[in-house]
Amino acid sequence: MTASAVSRDIKLVGTTQPDTPGRILRAGPAEVEFDNGQCRYVRVNGVEVLRAVSFLVRDRNWGTYVPALSDLVVDQRKDGFNVRYHAVCKDGPQEIAFDVAIAGDAAGNLEFVGEATPVTDFLTARTGFVVLHPLQGVVGNKVEVEHVDGTVERSVFPKNVNPVQPFLHIRALSHEFMPGVRATVRMEGDTWEMEDHRNWTDASFKTYVRPLALPWPYVLKAGETVRQSIKVTLSGRVPKAAGSRRAASVQVAVGGVTRRTMPPVGLGLPAEELEHAVKALPLLRAAKPRILVGQHDPRAGHGLAELYGLRLVAEQTGAAAVLEIVVAGLDDYAGELERLASMVRQSGLALDAIAVCPVGDLKSVLPGGDRPPAPPLPGLYAAARKAFPGIKLGGGMLSFFTELNRKRPPIDALDFIMNTTCPIVHASDDRSVMETLEALPFQIATARATIGKIEHRVGPSAIGCRDNPHGETFTPNPGNERVCLAKMDPRMRGLFGAAWITGYVATLCRAEVGAITLGAPTGPLGVIYRRTDYAQPGLDDAGAVVYPAYHAVSSLMRMSGSKLVSVESSDRSAVECHAVKVPGATLLWLANLTSSRQSIDLTGTEGRQAFCSVLDEGSFDTAVTQPAKFQGRYRALAHGRVTLGSYGVAWICLND
The missing domain is CATH 2.60.40.1180 (Golgi alpha-mannosidase II)
Structure with missing residues (x-):
């Protein structure tokens, strides 16, 4: 490989798909960044008021379409701006088109109007405007909520992550973003409600159209137009903008040694990657994972071979072996666990811990929805203790924090709780992915308020999605692009992946978690190169051995246990x-x-x-x-x- 053989984009993010910042538009004291149809970072005199206002189309599995824009007109004037565009989203035989008009005036007020007309019947989980409030200056602060019936509620944006909707039946939201100055967001054309986006590590509170209590996915009929509008109005005396310049450099202050130790950092070990992990053992041994999290899922036919594989890799690397156990049965869960324990003994695998989860808890349940049948957790955990005596027992979720927050396990029966995260659930652009790090401390603090002093383990996590609890499967990514809820995210192969992982571990260490596990040794969630059934531009046939993330992960794993x-x-x-x-x-x-x-x-x-x-x-x-x-x-x-x-x-x- 030579310096000229790999393009700059591939080195940075693993894809040549553009992701450039949008165009800054100004209207009086307000400015927005217009980016592929959405308005991001709505600021007034430099203070962020809204993270984004977007007209979004979601597929049946809650994936977000990237619209194809046309007829874009941007008119920036001295006293404001106007934008209009046409957009189309296609998914196989179905298609929807929408037109959006955006205006900003000299007072800093903004208006958004969207009209969507399906070309064919269109199956969607949600279509319409979404408004994001940022975290900084908002969390824990007062908000005034006008409901669709005209009543007004005075409340606060939640400090801990709310498992369900903080506010329902919303017509307008108003909050003070600087002393004496308020922003009111008025939403017309449907009913809106808010969810705490931090559940998915998004750095925002999201106010979305169409209540979750209504059926989804639903069909928008061909030819029937949906019209919605958003108005952002400023009130109070907006002070003149103070001259401000971004600091020329970032200051990093190194202090003294603390009393805390760095938690063990390790890797997931997906069953489908076992063979490849064995081939990569020299690199894995050098990386020194402190934990390896294997999988046992009877639905996938996992058995002795997978247990032998976990044993081999754990023994060869010196890592503590943890086994995630999906329990498929409703009635004979105790027998299922006993049979698995017998296989573990037969394999010779020395387990440090197990994490048990009923199959019914692998999929997300919306607030107010009916949960799939599952064994009673106290009985399940007691059966696990009996089948695996002397081994640490974990419970919680093998999926996202959202599911853990909505179904909190009986902690008295457990040694630790666990959940994973994924930064590309709702947005997949580069800045949104990095911004998810801002939400992690809120997740850990929220869990800590519930679980007390028991250990909280996070992972295995990567940029890509190891499981999609919100739909049938992952979002396909044949074009090697930035795609929400995709398993293969090209940024894991670029410098971006190394930077994100470093930030992820640093943030979780400050939040005092008990253990951190990252994606996998190899494969779409991995850090060591192997041949795959998808193209890896710049790496295939170029002598690649590892991805840049390997160096971040290995350095962090080696330092586990240090002060x-x-x-x-x-x-x-x-x-x-x-x-x-x-x-x-x-x-x-x-x-x-x-x-x-x-x-x-x-x-x-x-x-x-x-x-x-x-x-x-x-x-x-x-x-x-x-x-x-x-x-x-x-x-x-x-x-x-x-x-x-x-x-x-x-x-x-x-x-x-």
């Missing part, structure tokens, strides 16, 4: 950081979470000899083709300043 060092970033949305104490030094991770170059100034490191290794576009080729050589590259760092290119990751060794 954490206090470290703060002045802008975690741009640069994430993490640090541990090792003999004679402090090891610091820096991750650029943006597509822009970031200058980073270190403080608290004065007088200490420092050495640095950087994973970026320039080192990409060596990193993916010669991982051992790359990990041996450190250079002296002078003056306490690091510059990281797009999605770059740096490791800095600060000698005592």
Whole structure:
């Protein structure tokens, strides 16, 4: 592989699909970013009021279509702007078209009008306007809710993650976003309700059209037009904008050693990847996973072979073996667990822990919906204790935090709870994926308020979706693009994946989780290259051995159990950081979470000899083709300043 063999886009995000920032439009004190049909980051004098206003079409499995826009007209004037466009979403034989008009005036008020007309009967889980409120400046603050019957409710945006809808039957929402200035969002044409988007790690509160209590998916009839409108109105005296400049660099302050230790970090071990994981054992041994999470699902025919495979990889890497157990039976669950325990003994697999989940809990249940039949959890957990004596027992969900939050297990019977996350449930653009890190601490704090002191384990998680609890299956991704709820996300193969994983682990360590497991050794959720049935541009036939994420994951896994060092970033949305104490030094991770170059100034490191290794576009080729050589590259760092290119990751060794 040569530097010219792989394009910059492939190095960064694994795909050539464009994902460029939108166009900034201004209307008085307000500005928005118009991005492929949606208005993002609605700000007034630099203060974010809304994260987005979008007209969205969702498929039957809650995947979000990427609309094909045409007839786009953007008119930016001195006193405001107007935008209009036509869009089409197609899915096999079905098709829907919609027209959107957006206007902003000199007072900073915005209006959105959408009209959708199915070309054919169109099966959808939801079609219409969605409004996102950001987290910063909103969580825990007051909100005034006008309902469709005209009544007004005065409440607050929830601090802990609400498992169901905080507000129903919404006509308008009003909140103060700066002293004395309010924004009112009025929604016409249907009924709206709000969900706490943090359940899925989205960094927002989402107000969506059509109540979840109504049937879904539903059919929009061909030729019947749906019309909706959103008005955003400012009230109060908006102060003149203060001159503000973004800091020239991000400040990262390294503090002292804390009393906390870094939790064990490991990998999932999907049954379908066992054979490939065995072939990758030299790289896995070098990476030193502390935990390997295997799977037993009787519906997939898992049996002795999978248990032998988990045993082999765990013994060869020295990792603690954990087995996720899907319990298929309703009545004979105790017998099912006893038979599995007998197979485990036969295989010789030494389990450190098991995590038990009924098959009925693998799919999401909407608020107010009927849950599938499942064994009673106290009885199930008691049967698991009996079948696997002396082994740590976990419960909760093998799916997202949403499901854990909506069905909280009896914690007295458990040693730990668990859930996974996926950052591409509702949005798949690069910035939205990185922004999901903002929601993670709220999930952990919410769980902690319920479970007390027992351990909370998170994972296996990756950018791609290992399971879709909201639909029949994953969203196909034949075009190697950014697709919601896809299992194969190309960014896992780029520098983006390494930066996201570093930020993910750093965030969860601060939140004090008990263990973290990441996707898999190989495959669409993996960090080690293998041949797949889908193309991997820039890597196939180019001598690739690992993905950039391997270096992030291996460095984090090796440091499991080390004392954490206090470290703060002045802008975690741009640069994430993490640090541990090792003999004679402090090891610091820096991750650029943006597509822009970031200058980073270190403080608290004065007088200490420092050495640095950087994973970026320039080192990409060596990193993916010669991982051992790359990990041996450190250079002296002078003056306490690091510059990281797009999605770059740096490791800095600060000698005592």
